[in-house]
């Protein structure tokens with residue numbers, strides 16, 4: 001923070017959380033594209049809808065105008081323009097839980113002021129993708145999440161058959177409506193949690209047992225909410241859960257395939273449920289607590 005000088009910012013942000021603050025003010029946590037996570041006060045936000053309108057809903061993608069003030073921890077939020085709102089698609093229980101999961105993870109995991117464009121684009125892509133709007137929105141197209149370099153999984157050949165299967169999958173079968181959104185949420189949560197683990201450096205190596213080094217490629221692996229790495233069946237820790245060989249392959253495929261491409265496939269709740277549990281459990285292990293928003297997703 002510069003001494004004695006106000007600094008104005010104008011940039012993209014995702015609304016993470018709001019708290020009532022003083023009488024008619026709101027305290028907001030924002031994940032901004034250019035400044036990382038920022039906390040600020042929206043004065044009179046409860047009374048004046050003009051400056052913020054519906055832009056204070058968590059998961060809203062906004063252009064935020066805010067001012068850093070000397071010797072003030074909190075920025076002053078001046079006004080927001082909505083770039084995309086979660087309220088633009090019908091709200092249902094499942095989708096709400098999915099959207100909340102994304103903002104809860106960002107709020108918990110991202111340190112204040114840590115800029116991460118990969119995480120920002122991942123979050124936008126998943127928020128849109130869970131809302132049935134992955135295509136046709138130019139804002140989304142420019143924000144599309146591409147695989148960052150340097151975080152590829154080890155090339156062990158497991159993904160090859162899966163990748164081939166994906167390349168044959170029909171691309172023009174975008175499901176629509178309520179059912180489609182449900183499907184999009186199961187995929188979106190799995191995709192988001194796996195990618196967050198990769199981007200944060202928390203994704204364990206899945207090809208070998210962390211205890212005995214046994215080659216586990218093509219085999220099921222065991223993971224534990226209480227320990228790092230995955231193991232063979234013999235070395236599994238108490239309370240370990242299995243991750244099927246198919247789901248391990250799916251995790252590699254998800255790392256190599258865009259969300260819109262994956263959405264062209266069927267993703268019912270049962271598909272890769274063990275992979276979703278693994279991805280959520282790995283996030284929670286590193287966060288050191290359970291995700292409240294994962295409860296309604298009842299793994």
Ligand SMILES: [Zn+2]
Pocket residue numbers: 209210211212213214231232233234235
């Ligand atoms: Zn082992």
